[in-house]
Amino acid sequence: MASIELVLAMLLAVLASGYLQRMLPWSVPLPLVQIALGAVISGVFHEGATLDPDIFFLLFLPPLLFLDGWRIPKDGLFRDRGVILPLAFGLVVFTVVGAGLLIHWMIPAMPAAVAFALAAILSPTDPVAVSSIAKRAPVPRRLMHILEGESLLNDASGLVCFRFAVAAAMTGSFSLAKASMTFLWVAAVGVALGVGFTLLVSRAQNALSRRFGEESGTPILVSLLIPFGAYMIAEEAHASGILAAVAAGITMSYVELTGRVLATTRVQRTAVWDMLQFTLNGVVFVLLGEQLPGILREAAESVQEAGHLNPWWLVVYALALNAGLVALRMLWVWVSLRIDARAARRRGEARGNPHWRVVAAASLAGVRGAITLAGVLSLPLLLPNGREFPARDLAIFLATSVILLSLVLASIGLPRLLVGLRLPEDSDDQRQLDLARREGATAAIAAIDRAQHAIPDDSADTDLYAQAAVRVMALYEHRIGERFGTAVEATTLHKADRAERELRLAGLEAERRRVFELARQYAISDEVARRVVREIDLLEARYRV
Known part of the structure; x- marks a missing residue:
């Protein structure tokens, strides 16, 4: 004892x-x-x-x-x-x-x-x-x-x-x-x-x-x-x-x-x-x-x-x-x-x-x-x-x-x-972060577009998925610096929650795959990849609750 x-x-x-x-x-x-x-x-x-x-x-x-x-x-x-x-x-x-x-x-x-x-x-x-x-x-x-x-x-x-x-x-x-x-x-x-x-x-x-x-x-x-x-x-x-x-x-x-x-x-x-x-x-x-x-x-x-x-x-x-x-x-x-x-x-x-x-x-x-x-x-x-x-x-x-x-x-x-001491810094860290996020966002938009078009045209949820896709893709478009001004009425947003969740998960999965691919190709460092993937993981954990 x-x-x-x-x-x-x-x-x-x-x-x-x-x-x-x-x-x-x-x-x-x-x-x-x-x-x-x-x-x-x-x-x-x-x-x-x-x-x-x-x-x-x-x-x-x-x-x-x-x-x-x-x-x-x-x-x-x-x-x-x-x-x-x-x-x-x-x-x-x-x-x-x-x-x-x-x-x-x-x-x-x-x-x-x-x-x-x-x-x-x-x-x-x-x-x-x-x-x-x-x-x-x-x-x-x-x-x-x-x-x-x-x-x-x-x-x-x-x-x-x-x-x-x-x-x-x-x-x-x-x-x-x-x-x-x-x-x-x-x-x-x-x-x-x-x-x-x-x-x-x-x-x-x-x-x-x-x-x-x-x-x-x-x-x-x-x-x-x-x-x-x-x-x-x-x-x-x-x-x-x-x-x-x-x-x-x-x-x-x-x-x-x-x-x-x-x-x-x-x-x-x-x-x-x-x-x-x-x-x-x-x-x-x-x-x-x-x-x-x-x-x-x-x-x-x-x-x-x-x-x-x-x-x-x-x-x-x-x-x-x-x-x-x-x-x-x-x-x-x-x-x-x-x-x-x-x-x-x-x-x-x-x-x-x-x-x-x-x-x-x-x-x-x-x-x-x-x-x-x-x-x-x-x-x-x-x-x-x-x-x-x-x-x-x-x-x-x-x-x-x-x-x-x-x-x-x-x-x-x-x-x-260390007061005032400076060493040559990792000058391309920000460039790698920008590259990872831009490429990830582009891959996510493509995945959302594929997921949206996979829904039959005669489905009752076609409009809801379209509205959800607009919302999710707007976030990624904004990330890569483009304006996307389409708005969705607040009264109809709750109808698209499930569709939005599925599309967000599809986008996050594609984004993560692209970041890992960039790391395997040595376009970005594993440290930068780990940092961006953690951000994606935290977002995915939120939508999988």
Whole structure:
């Protein structure tokens, strides 16, 4: 019963955190509020939750990574790949090597493999934490897309490096050649399994739905289970479940463009996933706060292993490690942005070297969060010989410190750095929105006209359908900028309600099909398509009530 009460208390803390953040007179990132509430829970229950690392990893990572892959704008990912890829892969390796050497130098008693494992789990950034800060200090949209793309890919690369480092700590041996070949295997098979599993499940679900029908909640439940299924199958095949979950999410975004899911299902599914994302991220930070007192106690005891008797050395370690991570990130960001600008100039684009504030903002925006915490808490409790995993508590404390310090630094520094900062924006977003709406409206008018002419001329409802068609088509004509002045008497409008509903649904269906077609042809981005389709879905849900 105590475990159930603890879980309910954590969910209540997540619920209360949003209100508390808005009530505070000063700007505080939501994760910090949740961490504080977790510490309060720890004081009330006087006993921390005992976590099984494997279960913790399985419970939190697949859905979060899946949703990141599903929702990230793919056009921005490809357009800014020259910046994103060096951050997502090169910076991870640079951080693992640089921070790993720094940690092992500061704390010689921490084995090198554990130091590199800690550095690896500190390499992924958390866009959710940055988004929380950006609500009160808006990050330029293009910079936010770059940070999201980096986070999507460095989650996978950082966690794979983390797994290798933990394996080295468990076995006491490490081979670079073997690790490289193993990495290629787990990456390729993980991605393939994630893509294949998502396509297989989606097609099977569609086939069963066409033949036997389905309950309205079935597609939502299937979408919730896909990331766990992809992750577990990949892990059983000794591949990367992390990459499988990411690949499943990206594949799901393309499956969505087929437009086979009902509008009401899409609306409900979006709400369910929004709730799940908020809850999982919130619980992770509440759990961090709940574990924090115990982490501090155990880290103070283990600091003696490093040869220091004063627990204040923990503060020194935390500050030095955070400063080292910021310096490594700033150096890499500065170099990669200059290389990207030089490459752009060679392609004939007018691109200057990055402003120092862009470099500083991108560096401070590398906030660590849920992925780092989920990973570090998954460190094994025991070695194969039955001894305790070396410096586990100290590693968790240092990771926790970096999460807290990076949140505080970003919440203080980003609002000041972002004042007046401008980046090249997505200039064709409005053009794509106009194209999607204009083409959708044209397709809708054609569908309404076909539906109207499908009615027999001798039908008693011919006039009502004609009047309804005039009303509905007038709305679409107005959307594409044309005047349509035909009016219908108010006393006769109620007679055409049913006809109007049918014609509106026909128009909305055609409009949605055209938007999906434009997205499949890459005439518009998937982000723009998702935005317009949501508008259409909400209208359709209104008429299907």
